[in-house]
Structures are given as structure tokens and as C-alpha cells.
Amino acid sequence: MNQPISPETTTIAAIAALRAVLPRQGLLLAEEEVRPYECDGLTAYRQLPLLVALPETEEQVVAVLKLCHQLKLPVVARGAGTGLSGGATPVQHGVVLSLAKFMRILEIDPVARTARVQPGVRNIAISEAAARYALYYAPDPSSQIACTIGGNVAENSGGVHCLKYGLTVHNVLRVRVALIDGEVLEIGGGALDSAGYDLLALMIGSEGMLGVVTEVTVKLTPKPILAQVIMASFDDVEKAGNSVAAIVAAGIIPAGLEMMDKAATAAVEDFVHAGYDLSAAAILLAESDGTREEVAEEIAAMRAVLESSGATEIRISRDEAERLKFWAGRKAAFPAVGRITPDYMCMDGTIPRKHIARMLTCINELCAEFGLRCANVFHAGDGNLHPLIMFDANVAGETERATAFGARILELSVEMGGTITGEHGVGIEKVQQMCVQFSAPELSAFRDVKAAFDAQALLNPGKVVPTPRRCSEYRLTGTPREHP
């Protein structure tokens, strides 16, 4: 086992062994077959894998992992490939382990309010299946029609309603996980806590670095009787930013609290005709849900706060159709921006809400500095920013400028007391900026966690946690972090 194995021997051995354990069409080898797997939602990074394995059962997942472990082959697990940080970018000479065939909803228990599903089930499919019981799965990332629950677990995905309903980590009760050596663990359960360390919290958001999820039990939430959204216009982004803090200060936790700047509303309005106020410097969407009485009370309270915060126009959705129309623009913001620029890069820093206005000012200055446009879409309630930096990869130097622009935004996020990623994950994209946010001993602790699960670092290598060498190189050129 300790003798070096040549890549060719490994490849031949791997293919033969995988053929034996996978279903007939479950092994993709030809270039044209593996090409669709060369990237995820972060299309700027592409890498052809050695092969793609498409197991259909947990036993097959285990067999693939055992084999990779034995042959020391890197493995990258993949759901729908909608991730925005390159968490599913293949590794050269490595295996892509697609969970696409795990599409079954195994059980919905309306009394216990849980759904047990396979990892390849799409986020929205859970809510659709639970709808007949007036229940739903609360986290709703914008990609929810395509992204899978397995990917959501890997990324700890959020959405536009997480200020009130939490992230994936708050809505998952149990996962079955296959470790790299093929051991299968049940983490969490049907109770609200479990004995020992909170390994569920550790698994969620671990970006496929610790294990491969083969089954998930999620918590279902009663559907609110009514939801209503306020759309407020502001002639100044600072006023809009401050109104967010004012709503919270009034003791209100809205179901959703989103902000878009002028560049974003312009792109969106052209695309979905949601009726956004194009003269506004920023618009705010503030949603209330609950019983009719609760919604009426909360909408009135939010309206009063928004008016006293200087909103120039306030519209309240009159019915469900109008509510969905107001949201349609927000949910389509990324594709809408995609229509007006050849390429864009989506940032994901999170900052304390009080710095939102300052961050917008800084981003505008950076636009001038780098000569690039940027549209801003914020989960304002959480302080989670999605600046969309627009560029053209075919123009020499623009990709580099956009990357540098993005790096500056992430560094500013850390400086303002925030984080480089709120919900998209570190992946391959932000691995350098981990050196800005974390000190050497902190990164070393992350490596320790990794080693406890995967000592040979075969699961998703090169993602999330930078090597010490990479950090020292980055620190020479980048901005070192000041430690308090």
C-alpha cells in the first residue's frame, strides 16, 4: 500500500473496479461525457475529471469511496452543480461522484413534520411534496428549482427567508454520511438533539470535505396562512440601509428583507417587468408572514418605520400574484444581470447591517477604480451582500480586474467585522481569502477537523482550507489580517 502507484496503473485499476460496482450507465469516461461536469455554477474555473461515477444506491457510493480510498484517488461529490464557489469543480485525475440519481423522497411524516429524502432531491421538490400537508421546507436559495438538498447541506445554503426561518443548519435533523473509508454514519436523528458532539453542525456547510451525504431528514415548517410584501423606494442608499436597522430596532423580524440598488433593479425590470421603481437609488422588499392578524399588525408597523426612514414610495402587495411578482425580480436578479453582461462574478460577503451603506459607497468607488460595473443585491436583513461584478472574459485583463475587485470586497467585509462568505461557500473561489479571515492556528484547526474525517485529504482536495504555503504567498501580496 505504501509503494507509489503510477497514475496509469491507478487509472486502469480504478476503471476496472468501478465497472464492477456501478450500474451499466453509471460510469462516464469519454471526454464528451465528462465535459458537462467540468465546472459548477462558478464557470470561470474548469477542469476535466478523470471520470464521473453515477451510483444509484448507498452501497455503490460506499464501494466507490472505498476504492478511491484504496487507490488514493481524489473524490469530488456533486449535486446539481449550481454552487457558486466552485465547491464541485473537479480535481485533475480525480473522480466526480454525482448524486444525481438519488432523486427519491423516501418519506414525509406530516405529524412529525419531517421529510426523509435522498441527497439529489431538489430543494423545491420537498416543499412541493409537503404542500398537501400545508407544510414546506423553509430555506429557499434562489437556485431552489435546480439545487439539491445534498448540495444545500454541503453549503449550508440560505435564501431570502433565513432571517426568520434560519439556514440549512437550522432545518436539518439528520444526515447519513459515507466517510472516505466507506464507513456509513448516522448523524443527528428524529430528536431535537443527539448525544456527543454536534457533528450535524460540523457536517452542514463542510463543502463535501468531510463525507458524502447519502440521505437527509429535514424539518418541515407549517405554511403561514398569509404572506405580504412591502416594496419601498429610497432616493438614497444610505437611507435604505438605515431603514433596515430601524425595522429591527422596532422589534420586527421580517420573513424576508431584501435590498437592490439601481443597477440591479434596472437589469431586473427589463427582464421580468416586476414594476420596480427605476428612479429609486435603492428598493427594499420587506415581507411579513403568519396569520392574517399578525401580518396586518406587522405590515402596519413596518410601513410606519419605512415612512419615517424616508421611503419615497411604498407599495404593499395586494394579493399573492402581486407578491410573487415583486419577488420575481429579486429571485431573477442573477440571470437578469447575466443578460446585460457577458460575464459576472457574484460575491457573498456578510457584514454587520450597520455597514451596508458604507459598503455600497466603497463598492461604487471600486467600480471607478477598476473600470467595471457592479449591481448590488443584498439579503439586507442578514447583512449578506451579493455584489455582481460585470466583466467580459474575452477582453484582455478584465477577468483579472474583476477577480481583484471581488477580492477587495471580501477583504472589506472582513475589515468591517464580517465574513468572506455568508451562504455560497469558500470552494475554490475564496480559498485565498481564507488567509485574510483566519490566522495560521485557526486554519490549522480546520485542517485538524478535516484530518479527523479524511486523513489522506481525498475528499474535495484543494477547497475551503488553504495550505500554509499558499497563505504565506498570499500574505506577501495580499492584506494580512490584523488580529485583535
Added chain:
Amino acid sequence: MSAMYEEHAARVRSATETRAPLRIRGGGSKDFYGGPLTGDILDMRSVAGIVAYDPTELVVTARCGTSLVELEAVLAERNQVLAFEPPHFGDATTLGGCVAAGLSGPARASAGSLRDFVLGVKLLNGLGEVLNFGGQVMKNVAGYDVSRLLAGSLGTLGVLLEVSLKVLPRPVTGLTLRLEAPQEKALELMNRWAGAPLPITATCWCDDLLTLRLAGARAAIAAARQQLGGELVEATEAASFWRDLRDQRRDTFAGDVSLWRLSLPSVTPPLDLPGKQLIEWGGSLRWFKSNADASSFREAAVRAGGHATLFRANPEQKLSVGVFQPLPSGLLALHRRLKQRFDPPGIFNPGRMYRDF
């Protein structure tokens, strides 16, 4: 490093060198909880004070020796609360002990658990280094979620120095209702109501009485009260009822008989186990005051898909049957590997969670 942490860091470094176990301790209010207490006391009470609190950010950061009573008083001034309602077990309770034990109170089933509200921690490791995980913002997925791993780890992975918690506005209004219901009926009602959009924030069943707490917008409470029925409990009595339940000061918890905590799926049917029972969390948490055999509780919990903790007992019983549900071999091995990585010399609270680490 802040000078405030220097003394503790030096103690930890020296303990690592000599491999001398440390017993990390705040107010000592939970000395009764977990495995045997071994090692020299590392008193955290001097590491106290609120580091940052901005109500509009919904985040408070405080040092671990901060008194929980004091912290909650500061939040109350701004009409905010720790929504998971941590138990106090006496006025000496500190924030650090509260997070290390990871226990949540009556609001758990509706508001979420302590770990759900942990946003970040500052940790002292065995080398005396101060590490930061998570942060002070609502959403943060940079790196593994070590802060939530530390919640409930009983100080076995390192010394908590500071914690950042999400806080929430205090509900506008609330009331408590009480109705008669035998256990089976109460379980059915609690599960049915939890599946409907009702503002129920806590439930407690004991002696064929089901007590419900409602909180939220005024209009919603009034509407729900109509729907749920039952008798209104007078406000002062209600407040002390929920406080006593949270802190286990009710008669049900008194006396020398061992206290078992069974954490189960809420739909688990009534359990045929000996002893006085109290149910919380919509059926997910079942307390038994009983001197019956440990195996009956452990087996019943596993059969139902949950786990049983010997919450309060004499040291001999705890030593002989262990406090926490034994882990399946794969999970136990993973726990050992994590412990080994975080605390190679094994100096932090050894044996407090499981006998061998």
C-alpha cells in the same frame, strides 16, 4: 492577545506541558451535570464582561465568565432576549457554562436551540493560542462550523473565552393556557398544533395537565386563544411556572431520585417506563424521575430514535452507567479522533462527556 486572557493561556500551556488535567469552571452551577469532575479548576469567572452589543445587529458578544443573569438583564433593557431560554440552575450560571453545556429551555421546540443561536466563539487551545471561529454576523459559512461544534462539547475541546450569540426581540405579548389531557391526548394535540401556524412557544405536560405558552403579535394571540381553548393562567403565576420549569425548580424535579432526560422524536407514543414523568418541547423532551435500571431508559430511547441522559444522579450511579447515551462504534471513533486533534494531551475536562476522552 488581550491581557485578560494571558493568565489563562499560561495556565493552559503549563497544563499541556505537564499533561495535568484542567477542570474548566464558571459559576459551578452545573457541577452536577456530566461525568466526574477531575483536574485542577480553571476558574473562568474573571474573564467577564460584554464585549459588544448593538441591538439593531441582533448580536451580543460577551466573555464566558459573564453572569447569565447580568447578560439577560442587559438584553432586557433593550427589549431583547436569548430566545432559546437557557436554564440557570442558580444565579452563579455563566455564559461559558451555558454554551459548554449546550442546554436550551422551554422555548427550544419553537425558537431553536442554543447551538442555533451561536454565531461565533473565541477559543483557547492547548497551546495557549486564541482562535476565532464564526463571527458576529447572521450568516457565515467560511470554514467548518467549529463554533457550533463547541456548543455542548462540555469543555472537552478547549477553553471558551468569548461567545457571540444571535438575540431576538422580546415577543410583544404572551399568555399561558392550561387544559386537562391524559398523556396520549396531550402528545397528539402538541404534535397537531406544531404542524399548524400557531404562536405556541412552549409546552409542558405533567399530571394530566397540558400547559401552553403563546407569544407573538397581539391579534395572533387572541385568535389562537379562541382556537386552543383551555383556562387562562394568571400572568404572574404563568411567569413563575415557566421560569421554574426552565430552571428545574418544580416539585417534579426535586428529591434524591435520579433524573433521566430522554430526547426523542416528538411523535413517540407514551413510554411505559417507571417513575414520575414531565414532557416538554411538544413531546420531544421527556423527563423521568426514577431509580429504575439505566438500561430500560437507554433502550427505550434508542428504540424510539433518540437518546437518554442521566441528568441528575449520585456520582456512583453516573460512574457505573455513564451519563450520556453510549455512542455507536463509528461515531465514538470519530469523537475520539476529534478530541485527539483538538486536545492531544487530553487535558480539557477529561471524562466529563464520555469516560475515555
